[in-house]
Amino acid sequence: MTILTRRKVLALAGTALATPAIAQTKQAPGVTATELLIGQTMPYSGPASSYAPIGKVEVAYIDMINKKGGINGRKIKLLSLDDGYSPPKTVEQTRKLVEEEGVACIFQQLGTPCAMATRKYLNAKKVPQIFVASGATQFADPEHYPWTIGWQVSYQIEGRVYAKHILETKPNAKMAVLYQNDDSGRDFLKGFKDGLGDKVGQLVASNSYEPTDPTVDSQVVELHASGADALFMAGIPKFNAMTLRKVRDLNWNPMYLIATVGASVSSGLAPAGLDKAVGLITGAYMKDPSDPQWKTDPGYKDWLAFMNEYMPGSDLSDINNVYGYCAAQTGVQVFTQCGNDLSRENIMRQATNLDIQLPMFQNGIRYHTTATDYLGIKRLRLQRFDGKAWVPFGEPISA
Secondary structure, X not given: OOHHHHHHHHHHHHHHHHHHHHHOOOOOOOEOOOEEEEEEEEOOOOOOHHHHHHHHHHHHHHHHHHHOOOEOOEEEEEEEEEOOOOHHHHHHHHHHHXXXXXXXXXXXXXXHHHHHHHHHHHHHHOOOEEEEEOOOHHHOOOOOOOOEXXXXXXXHHHHHHHHHHHHHHOXXXXXXXXXXXXXXXXXHHHHHHHHXXXXXXXXXXXXXXXXXXXXXXXXXXXXXXXXXXXXXXXXXXXXXXXXXXXXXXXXXXXXXXXXXXXXXXXXXXXXXXXXXXOOOEEEEOEOOXXXXXXXXXXXXXXXXXXXXXXXXXXXXXXXXXXXXXXXXXXXXXXXXXXXXXXXXXXXXXXXXOEEEOOOOEOOOOOXXXXXXXXXXXXXXXXXXXXXXXXXEOXXXXXX
16 A cells, blocks of 8 residues: 555545544433433422323323324433422432433423422533423523523512502502412512512511411411402412412402412312302413313314323313423424434523414413523413403503
8 A cells, every 4th residue: 555545544534533523413311313311300299289280291292292203203201200399309309310310301390499409400410401390580590500491481570460460450459468488489479579669568468388388277367467458379279279268268358369370270279169269360371271262272272182182081171281281392392493413402502592482372472582581481461260260351461
């Protein structure tokens, strides 16, 4: 072999070695040529188990996507583990998903206290914690926690919207707030106070509850004694129902607003009696399945067809079934945008590069994120309960 020939061979060999290094992407753990493995924790037991349909719908939606061929040639496998809404259990299950199962990312982990307990760990590991099922502002902090992004509307935005509505419709109201004693509840309270602005003195009482409390009777009695004629309840469905029952037992009839997180007809209202909930106000960014106005809506029809086929026998009035459907669609959009680059960096890049109108979102409310703005939903439409369904009124608003 001549020197010239040898040089050509060496050059070609060098090219052959270099090209794959340039062309290939370092995929995340859990990614093979045929599968994408992701994980989540959900409260299938415990005080927040009314949210369990969210995880079940997400697993079912992924199953539907897989039956249709998956995403970009890969099937998705979602490991959905029970944490009982207990932060120590969340930490244990999350470590299992990351270190033993080797998931590519944590998707839709539910609950502010649960996701907060794992946020630092996941960011240190550079594992995407995408679309946390919470509106706590702590999950929209790209500067300090770039690997964590929430999904639903910010609790502070929601609190401001409610405060603004009370001041516009009952300017001299004396207000009271009941909230969960954690970061989510404090977010609601801060947003509400911010929305009152220089009228914050009209907030005459506030009280909190623990998710482990057997009742909230004593808290409601204290709030009633304050003389408040407007009440904002910022709690999960179980405690929303307990509060509603006690408020009515006291023959207290304030202007009554509740947070979206507790507004499920089946789990947040029905246990107290739907007749007691007439007139309650909450916000909405999704189309409530109990509202008959959506029966001919194409998005609702598609959701209903999915539920009938993949979640037969489910409560079709439960907004959590819509929530899981919308969140799953958001995740599918991210993995679709990733193409063949399923590195953790690109999963996070695509999660923070969305602008979509989800079919079961209220018209005019889009899901939009950027690399510097992790709050995907910034608007709400108010709605009032008529004894059977939540009925929207007015246009989508922000605050």
